[in-house]
Amino acid sequence: MAIRGTRGRRLRGIALGVAGSVAVVTSLAACSGTSDKPSGDLSGTLTILTGSAPGSDAAFAAINEAFEKKYPDIKVDYQSVPNEAFMSSRSSRLTAGNLDVTLAAPRETPKYVGDASQSDDNLAADAGLFVDLSDYDFVKNYTPTVIDALKYKGKTYTLPTGLSYYTGVYYNKQVFEANGLSVPTTWSEWENVVSTLKGAGITPLGIGGKDSWPAGLGMIAAVQGLYPSTADKEKLAEDLWKGTAKLTGDTEVEVLERVKALYDAADPNFAGVAYNAVPGLFASGDVAMTIDGTWNQTTIDAAVNGAFDYGYFPLPVSEKAEDNATLGGKVELRLVAASNAPNKDAALAYLEFFSDPENYKTFIEICGFAPAQPNIPASDFLQGLEQYTATFTPAWDTLWTVNVDAGQAAINPFNYPAIAPMGTLTPQEAAEAAQADWAAAG
Secondary structure, three states, rough: OOOOOOOOOOOOOOOOOOOOOHHHHHHOOOOOOOOOOOOOOOOOOEEEEEOOOOHHHHHHHHHHHHHHHHOOOEEEEEEOOOOOHHHHHHHHHHHHOOOOOEOOOOOOOOOOOOOOOOHHHHHHHHHHOOOOOOOOHHHHOOOOHHHHHEEEEOOOEEEEHHHHEOOOEEEHHHHHHHHHOOOOOOOHHHHHHHHHHHOOOEEEEEEEHHHOOHHHHHHHHHHHHHHOOOOHHHHHHHHHHOOOOOOOHHHHHHHHHHHHHHHHOOOOOOHHHHHHHHHHHHOOEEEEEEOOOOHHHHHHHHOOOOOEEEEEEEEOOOOOOHHHHOOOEEEEEEEEOOOOOOOOHHHHHHHHHHHHHHHHHHHHHOOOOOOOOOOOOHHHHHHHOHHOOOOEEEEEHHHHOOOOOOOHOOOOOOOOHEOOOOEEEEEHHHHHHHHHHHHOOO
16 A cells, blocks of 8 residues: 555655645745755756645645746646555656656664665665755755754755644534534543534544545554554554564554544445545535544635634544643655756756745645744644644654565554455454464564
8 A cells, every 4th residue: 555655555644735826826936045056057847756635736836837937948847646656656767767856755764674674765765866965055944853854874865845743633613512522632532522423413524435545544543642652652663573562462453443433433435435525525514523634734724615613633542631642743745856867957956946945935835734944934723733743743654664575464554444344354353464464474
């Protein structure tokens, strides 16, 4: 399973937002950045490849149009492909040498993983397929701690487009108030919210199961609360790799039991609902809540269009409120320049242009990411979540390393796609299938 992003089969969230970027193009900065790369005499075609999503596509469209205005002799060929096709398309394009700018996320892997499960992005960086940006001045525009976190073997290959959080729930404040509900902080309180809404004839939760990965957001949220600290998640990953923990353990099965409960709170036919349809269901009142990332806030806001107030809170999977007090997040889409780019000068000029604070600010405003540059204000929505994001906590899928030798059921490794109605199994059966696939990897 691949979700738009850059780590093969790893479950990843994807940045979405609202279209309609043309009106903001004029606010993009026309000045050059601070790169030591010459910015004059650029021409030809600049080919960019990303995964496809409404918000990021709209934001890139704004950047691309402004870039062409600054460099009229350059034609930007922006291509966004379906998420599931991104990795294979990127691989073939890099190999063919006809790609200038794309997405990647090489990262250091723990020693216990070994060399066999290095990501495709790690292998590509090791093979010299990405430009080392470490000495380019425009990298200094980003928050130093974020850049440091993205370094691979001491080098900076990627530029962060922003930050997102995705272990939370959007909720309709009007529906909550009408039914005497408040934001739940424990699992029992969550169950009360679900039962109250069902009793009122309201479907509690919207899930885009047709695309598979959105159903996995509930799994990631369950890990967030049941393994609340970064150290807890890192220990879980290490113990699973070393064989001192099993996917059939009590807490591990509890993760999948929480997932099953979330499925039961959704429309019985959610497995056939597309992810992009859920904001409309939420806006129309067909569902009272939806588990989604902050990347999708601008899309949801456009769908709601002021009809009611909505909010966002961490999914409270633990019975301890303090375990549910943070949102798990990740660094968003990360831009790279291909070393064998046919228009390498233009690729570096594009990264410089994107990194200009004024241009970057507009990109953030369109796609709804939290900023990865200092002094760029977050949206009012994100500022309202600061009680949950003051301490950044990496989400489970950013800490887990896929075992390339394990079977399909152990990829995530919590086997949410197998649970009915996404699949046919109970949580216990799904856990057993995942453990069997994991053990078979040796």
